[in-house]
Amino acid sequence: MDGSKLVEVRRALHQIPELGFEEVKTQAFLLEYINQLPQAYLEIKTWKTGIVVKVQGSDPSKMIGYRADIDGLPMDEETSYSFRSTHPGKMHACGHDLHMTIALGVLTHFSKAQPKDNLLFIFQPAEEGPGGAQPMLASDILKEWRPDQIVALHIAPEYPVGTIATREGLLFANTSELFIDLKGQGGHAAYPHTTRDMIVAGAYLVTQLQSIVSRNVDPLDSAVVTIGKITGGTKQNIIAEKARIEGTIRTLSIESMQKVKQRIEALVKGIEAGFECSATIDYGANYCQVFNDEKLTREFINFTRDHSSIELIECTEAMTGEDFGYFLEEIPGFMFWLGVNSPYGLHDNRLEPSEQAIEVAVTHLINYLHYKSEN
Known part of the structure; x- marks a missing residue:
């Protein structure tokens, strides 16, 4: 396919x-594009705001899945693009626009060049939250069309174009959102003794949360507790009745995730007692680890090194979260990083991934899927 079209x-x-x-x-955009492709080998189904496309193989013995996520993030874009987001407060700051485009490029090829095995292209909604992978896996469509193995990629701003990075086993961490709501007693700033100040309570709690990793997690393990947002109060001379703390938890083991949550709950109980307030904890979306199948990943690594000019890096695990991990819990497969050479990282509103990486990924995935379909 013409790279300029992509x-x-x-x-x-x-x-x-x-x-x-x-x-x-x-x-609607994806469906319009897919419906314009040759339809002889294609069968298209929709699930909520997602799409699943089956490519019928000529002599299938298995089905190979390819997943692309399709949602954006609640951020105001600050790139230098002339084609910025037209939706205020929303941006593709995690590369899902590239993920979709690459999937369309690969699908375009196989709509014209029938593979031997069946292929399944999954355009999954809600990866950034509240999580689309689990309910999509439970859908009637994916019960009927169940891949025997599955692949996905994620852009990596820190790697140059022409580079792919992956590893056998653990690639991405276990992740959980964190929302803590504190409620006390508001009042006049001149009469603090009649109130229960949730700004102060929240400040104490944030400081205490930062001790969890350093004092409750095995130093040979890894975990992150990040508080990204604090809200509370209405005016400078009114003591705040409520405060809300929002953050994320990342761990490399399920056991550490459980330990971190236990410590959060203990610390929150202490705040309730110490500040005579009430608190609720919501862990929001929880994503399991992305654990690459060792055999399939090693095969992909060897294929990449033997059949392309792409530089293959065997990377270390990352604290990134991805609900593709739920696919890998049920279906053997793997995820890999695609280098896109941007000075700004994922979830940065200045992210400008190199579009040259699109054709690199499309070509490599076409070659790999042909290889897998024939072997």
Whole structure:
């Protein structure tokens, strides 16, 4: 497929980012594109705002799945693009516009060049939250069309174009959102003794949360507790009745995730007692680890080194979260990083991934899927 056409597709998708399970325009764009492809080998089904496309093989013995996530993030874009987001407060700051475009490029090829084995292209909503992988896996579509193995990629701003990075086993961490709501007694700033100040309580709690990793997690393990947002109060001379703390938890083991949550709950109980307030904890979306199948990953690593000019890096695990891990709990497969050479990282509103990486990924995935279909 013409690389310039794929760039046009990516730029069009970049302008219409939508949040999880709100990807109405995105789904319509994808369907319009897919419906214009040759249909002889294709069967198309929709699930909520997602899409599943089966490519019928000529002599199938298995089904190989390829997953692309389609949602954006709630961020105001600050790139230098002329094709910025047209949806205020929303942006493709995690590369899902590239993920979709690459999937469309690969699908375009196989709509014209029938593979031997069946292929399944999964355009999954709500990866950034509240999580689309688990309910999509439980859908009737994926019960009927169940891949025997599955692949996905994620862009990596820190790697140059022409580079792929992956590893056998653990690639991405276990992750959990964290929302803590504190409620006390508000009042006049001149009469603090009649109130229960949740700004102060929240400040104490944030400081205490930072001790969990350093004092409760095995130093040979890894965990992160990050508080990204604190809200509370209404005016400078009114003591706040409520405060809300929002963050994320990342661990490399399930046991550490359980330990971190236990410590959070203990610390919150202490705040309730110490500040005579009430508190609720919501862990929001929880994503399991991305654990690459060792055999399939090693095969992909060897294929990449033997059949392309791409530089293959065997990387270390990362604290990144991805609900593709739920696919890998049920279906053997793997995820890999695709280098896109951007000075700004994932979830940065200045992220500008190199569009040259699109053609690199499409070509490599076409070659790999042909290889897998024949072997």
